[in-house]
Amino acid sequence: xxxxxxxxxxxxxxxxxxxxxxxxxxxxxxxxxxxxxxxxxxxxxxxxxxxxxxxxxxxxxxxxxxxxxxxxxxxxxxxxxxxxxxxxxxxxxxxxxxxxxxxxxxxxxxxxxxxxxxxxxxxxxxxxxxxxxxxxxxxxxxxxxxxxxxxxxxxxxxxxxxxxxxxxxxxxxxxxxxxxxxxxxxxxxxxxxxxxxxxxxxxxxxxxxxxxxxxxxxxxxxxxxxxxxxxxxxxxxxxxxxxxxxxxxxxxxxxxxxxxxxxxxxxxxxxxxxxxxxxxxxxxxxxxxxxxxxxxxxxxxxxxxxxxxxxxxxxxxxxxxxxxxxxxxxxxxxxxxxxxxxxxxxxxxxxxxxxxxxxxxxxxxxxxxxxxxxxxxxxxxxxxxxxxxxxxxxxxxxxxxxxxxxxxxxxxxxxxxxxxxxxxxxxxxxxxxxxxxxxxxxxxxxxxxxxxxxxxxxxxxxxxxxxxxxxxxxxxxxxxxxxxxxxxxxxxxxxxxxxxxxxxxxxxxxxxxxxxxxxxxxxxxxxxxxxxxxxxxxxxxxxxxxxxxxxxxxxxxxxxxxxxxxxxxxxxxxxxxxxxxxxxxxxxxxxxxxxxxxxxxxxxxxxxxxxxxxxxxxxxxxxxxxxxxxxxxxxxxxxxxxxxxxxxxxxxxxxxxxxxxxxxxxxxxxxxxxxxxxxxxxxxxxxxxxxxxxxxxxxxxxxxxxxxxxxxxxxxxxxxxxxxxxxxxxxxxxxxxxxxxxxxxxxxxx
Numbered sequence: 001x002x003x004x005x006x007x008x009x010x011x012x013x014x015x016x017x018x019x020x021x022x023x024x025x026x027x028x029x030x031x032x033x034x035x036x037x038x039x040x041x042x043x044x045x046x047x048x049x050x051x052x053x054x055x056x057x058x059x060x061x062x063x064x065x066x067x068x069x070x071x072x073x074x075x076x077x078x079x080x081x082x083x084x085x086x087x088x089x090x091x092x093x094x095x096x097x098x099x100x101x102x103x104x105x106x107x108x109x110x111x112x113x114x115x116x117x118x119x120x121x122x123x124x125x126x127x128x129x130x131x132x133x134x135x136x137x138x139x140x141x142x143x144x145x146x147x148x149x150x151x152x153x154x155x156x157x158x159x160x161x162x163x164x165x166x167x168x169x170x171x172x173x174x175x176x177x178x179x180x181x182x183x184x185x186x187x188x189x190x191x192x193x194x195x196x197x198x199x200x201x202x203x204x205x206x207x208x209x210x211x212x213x214x215x216x217x218x219x220x221x222x223x224x225x226x227x228x229x230x231x232x233x234x235x236x237x238x239x240x241x242x243x244x245x246x247x248x249x250x251x252x253x254x255x256x257x258x259x260x261x262x263x264x265x266x267x268x269x270x271x272x273x274x275x276x277x278x279x280x281x282x283x284x285x286x287x288x289x290x291x292x293x294x295x296x297x298x299x300x301x302x303x304x305x306x307x308x309x310x311x312x313x314x315x316x317x318x319x320x321x322x323x324x325x326x327x328x329x330x331x332x333x334x335x336x337x338x339x340x341x342x343x344x345x346x347x348x349x350x351x352x353x354x355x356x357x358x359x360x361x362x363x364x365x366x367x368x369x370x371x372x373x374x375x376x377x378x379x380x381x382x383x384x385x386x387x388x389x390x391x392x393x394x395x396x397x398x399x400x401x402x403x404x405x406x407x408x409x410x411x412x413x414x415x416x417x418x419x420x421x422x423x424x425x426x427x428x429x430x431x432x433x434x435x436x437x438x439x440x441x442x443x444x445x446x447x448x449x450x451x452x453x454x455x456x457x458x459x460x461x462x463x464x465x466x467x468x469x470x471x472x473x474x475x476x477x478x479x480x481x482x483x484x485x486x487x488x489x490x491x492x493x494x495x496x497x498x499x500x501x502x503x504x505x506x507x508x509x510x511x512x513x514x515x516x517x518x519x520x521x522x523x524x525x526x527x528x529x530x531x532x533x534x535x536x537x538x539x540x541x542x543x544x545x546x547x548x549x550x551x552x553x554x555x556x557x558x559x560x561x562x563x564x565x566x567x568x569x570x571x572x573x574x575x576x577x578x579x580x581x582x583x584x585x586x587x588x589x590x591x592x593x594x595x596x597x598x599x600x601x602x603x604x605x606x607x608x609x610x611x612x613x614x615x616x617x618x619x620x621x622x623x624x625x626x627x628x629x630x631x632x633x634x635x636x637x638x639x640x641x642x643x644x645x646x647x648x649x650x651x652x653x654x655x656x657x658x659x660x661x662x663x664x665x666x667x668x669x670x671x672x673x674x675x676x677x678x679x680x681x682x683x684x685x686x687x688x689x690x691x692x693x694x695x696x697x698x699x700x701x702x703x704x705x706x707x708x709x710x711x712x713x714x715x716x717x718x719x720x721x722x723x724x725x726x727x728x729x730x731x732x733x734x735x736x737x738x739x740x741x742x743x744x745x746x747x748x749x750x
Contacts, residue, residue: 175208176225186232191243196270237279240271248290262400291432299436308367314376318347318454324528325505348528350535360467364389380460398479401429430479438483449494458495459539499551506558511565517572520580522588529559530592537600556602579617580683586610587696618704625672628661633711636718650722659729666732705743
């Protein structure tokens with residue numbers, strides 16, 4: 001078989017021999033080879049050297065053969081192994097022969113398969129050649145592509161560099177080139193929004209050329225543009241100057257709305273900025289002309305407005321002689337009328353004059369409308385409305401100055417990084433514009449202050465200034481702070497002068513001639529002082545100015561001392577009259593504070609004084625009618641207190657005196673209460689109190705009766721403490737409910 005395949009694969013059959021002959025020859029050759037193998041085996045078997053045979057593994061082989069199924073089966077059946085081996089060999093030979101026959105039968109197909117394989121080898125060889133050539137071609141193409149890529153990268157870099165150069169060159173040319181259309185616009189075009197855009201373009205070119213000149217980088221093209229830009233700049237500055245001055249002069253036109261004109265100027269703000277950059281002298285000229293023009297306009301307008309409103313001023317009620325300590329009986333003279341009591345009380349009333357502080361935001365008065373309707377205004381209203389107009393004007397003007405004249409870059413960084421420089425420049429411009437206007441206000445106020453003696457109105461003006469200052473701070477502008485300070489420096493000293501004159505008038509009252517002995521009615525100073533002090537306290541309630549508090553404390557002390565001195569004069573030798581006089585005066589003062597629901601140091605001080613005097617009056621009335629009862633109770637309580645302190649036996653009381661007091665009280669307490677009622681109503685009648693009603697008399701009577709009940713209760717308690725067994729006179733005591741019932745009758749009859 002191997003020989004056959006070898007023949008088919010590599011050798012050709014000899015000429016003249018068929019395949020059958022070849023097979024027969026091959027079979028003979030195989031038999032010869034097999035015979036030789038058997039002979040060699042036999043010769044080997046015969047040539048055995050027993051000494052060289054190794055039987056060490058025979059046992060292992062026998063075990064393996066016994067385990068083999070075929071051998072095991074043959075041994076069990078008693079088969080001869082030699083014969084069995086030959087039989088097997090014979091079968092193998094037969095099988096081999098059959099296999100060779102099968103191969104011979106299929107030799108034609110095998111030969112065809114061989115030819116086909118050779119044909120495929122040839123085709124594959126051609127394809128291999130083609131692919132190898134194609135691979136070589138691809139290598140060449142890849143090399144060319146790489147070359148093209150390198151060339152493309154180089155071209156791309158060159159293109160990028162050229163674009164960069166073109167861009168920079170284009171930017172440079174655009175920044176230095178001044179087109180004929182731009183020059184024509186600067187020289188001839190109407191000044192509108194488009195003109196401002198062209199001016200900004202020219203400004204950028206000028207600044208760029210200037211920077212190149214400073215850096216020494218001016219080329220020939222840039223140098224050619226410099227004279228052209230300079231001529232255009234000079235022409236632009238000239239046209240801007242004429243344009244802005246014309247707009248400023250329009251402000252002088254009568255009935256011109258200044259704010260509208262200012263808004264128009266703000267529209268052309270860049271024109272002034274251009275001048276400030278390239279022609280500072282021209283910019284300064286424009287600024288000076290504006291300041292002079294607007295200053296004259298404001299001065300004229302405010303002077304006319306102030307003078308017009310002063311014509312509508314109501315005549316002042318308070319005059320130089322209207323002082324707290326002025327006696328109306330001694331007022332008047334050869335050239336003046338006597339002042340009435342009603343007038344002297346009215347001039348110190350606050351009334352509703354403080355309503356101006358609640359309506360501080362009211363718009364200014366329109367003169368023509370007010371004059372047509374015949375309205376009159378107190379000075380405080382004229383003061384408020386003129387200052388309100390000044391505030392509105394100053395706020396608008398400050399905003400315009402900041403937007404138009406102040407350098408916006410300076411606001412951010414300032415000179416040397418100090419942003420306050422810009423604010424300082426704004427204040428300088430503001431002062432230049434409004435110095436004459438504010439002087440008009442100062443002069444007007446000084447004229448008013450030289451003739452006013454109304455403390456309440458002066459304090460109202462102080463409060464108006466304070467509220468106006470707060471309003472300006474809310475608007476975030478401090479332009480009028482110095483003006484308000486000057487106003488306060490005028491108002492406060494005048495307020496102090498007038499207040500001191502009132503204090504001096506109180507101290508200069510002659511106590512021996514202003515009241516009559518036995519006259520328990522309120523002194524003329526009390527109602528005036530009450531109205532005046534309550535008005536001052538109302539205006540100072542939210543501020544608590546120490547200056548006002550200290551000065552009013554001095555006046556309060558002077559009034560208190562004066563009333564006490566007058567009480568001694570009125571009472572003479574009567575302590576009762578003295579006490580009633582003080583109660584009536586203190587009550588008159590407190591009634592004003594109570595009507596206004598006002599709690600202040602003044603009210604607290606006089607409430608304490610009134611309480612002390614009422615307590616004295618109550619004790620005095622009870623002593624007049626129930627002196628024995630009071631003395632007995634107080635002396636007995638003192639003895640009991642001493643016994644308790646010393647921890648000794650309770651004292652023995654004077655029972656006879658106690659019994660007499662109880663019987664006397666039972667018999668006459670109602671008559672004595674009626675007598676007290678008559679005294680109280682007489683002492684505190686409307687004639688003595690100065691006002692209608694018997695409220696104070698009822699209140700004092702109630703306190704007296706309550707104190708009487710307390711003394712009566714204390715009598716019973718002290719007796720119980722001293723005696724375990726009540727003395728016989730205790731049965732004569734009037735029941736407390738009976739006394740309280742009688743007291744209620746007096747209360748219900750009022």
